[in-house]
Amino acid sequence: MMAGIDLVELKTLKDFYALMAASREVRRRAVADLVGGRPVDGDITASLSNLLASLEAVEEIDGRKRLSLGGGRTIGLDMSYEIDEARKDIFYLEEGEETFLEMLGDFHPGFDDHVDRGRELLRGVDLNCLVSDRDGTVNNYCARYLTSIQSVYNAVFLTRFARAHVRRPVILTSAPLDGLVRISVSPDGEFYYAASKGRECLDREGGVRRLAISPEKQEAMDGLNARLTELTGRPEYEKFTLIGSGLQFKFGQSTVARQDINGSIDKAESEGFLAVLESLTAELDPGARNFRIEDTGLDVEIILTVETEGEGLKDFDKGDGVKFLDSELGLSLADGASLICGDTASDVPMLETALGLSPDARAIFVTEKKELAERVTGLTDAALIVPEPDMLVAILGTL
Numbered sequence: 001m002m003a004g005i006d007l008v009e010l011k012t013l014k015d016f017y018a019l020m021a022a023s024r025e026v027r028r029r030a031v032a033d034l035v036g037g038r039p040v041d042g043d044i045t046a047s048l049s050n051l052l053a054s055l056e057a058v059e060e061i062d063g064r065k066r067l068s069l070g071g072g073r074t075i076g077l078d079m080s081y082e083i084d085e086a087r088k089d090i091f092y093l094e095e096g097e098e099t100f101l102e103m104l105g106d107f108h109p110g111f112d113d114h115v116d117r118g119r120e121l122l123r124g125v126d127l128n129c130l131v132s133d134r135d136g137t138v139n140n141y142c143a144r145y146l147t148s149i150q151s152v153y154n155a156v157f158l159t160r161f162a163r164a165h166v167r168r169p170v171i172l173t174s175a176p177l178d179g180l181v182r183i184s185v186s187p188d189g190e191f192y193y194a195a196s197k198g199r200e201c202l203d204r205e206g207g208v209r210r211l212a213i214s215p216e217k218q219e220a221m222d223g224l225n226a227r228l229t230e231l232t233g234r235p236e237y238e239k240f241t242l243i244g245s246g247l248q249f250k251f252g253q254s255t256v257a258r259q260d261i262n263g264s265i266d267k268a269e270s271e272g273f274l275a276v277l278e279s280l281t282a283e284l285d286p287g288a289r290n291f292r293i294e295d296t297g298l299d300v301e302i303i304l305t306v307e308t309e310g311e312g313l314k315d316f317d318k319g320d321g322v323k324f325l326d327s328e329l330g331l332s333l334a335d336g337a338s339l340i341c342g343d344t345a346s347d348v349p350m351l352e353t354a355l356g357l358s359p360d361a362r363a364i365f366v367t368e369k370k371e372l373a374e375r376v377t378g379l380t381d382a383a384l385i386v387p388e389p390d391m392l393v394a395i396l397g398t399l
């Protein structure tokens with residue numbers, strides 16, 4: 001008997017993280033059974049039902065789930081991703097795939113049309129590689145990275161697509177590698193997991209590949225990270241490690257949240273923290289040789305620069321990541337078809353790089369933003385825009 005999930009009373013943030021980590025193990029077993037053509041263990045649906053009931057039972061105040069941080073402090077969380085995906089997984093396991101797809105179709109207007117168009121774009125294609133962003137693209141958005149455990153249906157659909165149609169499937173995110181593996185539930189060895197915008201990658205044999213960073217630059221990065229640790233350890237700034245992306249040390253980049261999608265931090269306080277980070281970076285790197293700051297409004301990303309041919313000193317983007325992975329993993333982007341998927345402007349350089357190597361790169365982007373949609377469709381005719389990650393996942397899973 002494998003460890004399952006019991007109904008638990010969640011009191012602390014730590015309890016919540018532990019429960020979600022346990023759900024990863026349960027979901028991995030379900031996915032392994034399903035893609036292996038075996039019946040799913042009977043206790044798995046019961047475990048996921050306990051997961052759902054435990055999450056739903058957390059007290060809600062003003063639309064936020066309230067958990068203790070210890071020391072008398074509490075935090076209000078949006079758990080809609082964790083709850084919705086648990087519900088969908090239970091439905092998928094109990095009702096089967098066909099009924100599940102019908103349910104998605106009832107839920108999202110235009111679902112069938114978008115899925116049909118996607119299948120048309122990829123009909124008969126044999127892909128050298130898939131390079132896809134994760135969050136907001138092939139995975140629904142979650143308020144926190146480390147509890148955004150991949151769903152069973154999601155992993156089954158993506159794994160099936162990868163096995164049947166793609167020689168080298170790559171999930172490429174800006175998040176750090178360590179977290180990425182702990183939230184994925186596809187069987188080991190199905191995907192390349194590239195993180196930190198493609199500067200580091202877990203290959204399908206379990207080895208880690210990294211783009212070399214010079215000792216001087218790594219030293220600058222270590223110095224920055226020590227200062228960020230000190231800064232966010234102060235009582236007035238600690239809260240920024242507990243919201244949204246929190247504090248993440250990636251390979252060649254560090255990220256600090258200054259706001260989350262719910263606007264939990266007072267606007268002036270969030271702006272003030274951005275100014276503190278900007279002056280810290282300027283103090284450490286007065287000549288602006290080592291770092292570039294990118295502010296998304298929610299996250300402040302402090303990125304190590306790279307020396308590139310032609311473009312000089314620039315911040316490393318996902319297009320640079322694709323170039324590195326192409327040569328490191330042998331993606332053969334230049335001699336065959338590829339599919340590039342993303343959901344934000346930071347994913348566009350992946351498509352630009354792929355198209356620069358071969359005109360036979362196709363794109364599916366998940367966005368409702370007109371400007372981004374036009375940018376993508378302006379790059380190639382072989383591009384499709386869909387409004388929801390579940391539509392992209394259904395396209396790939398039913399091809």
Ligand SMILES: [Mg+2]
Nearest residue numbers: 133135136343
């Ligand atoms: Mg994304």
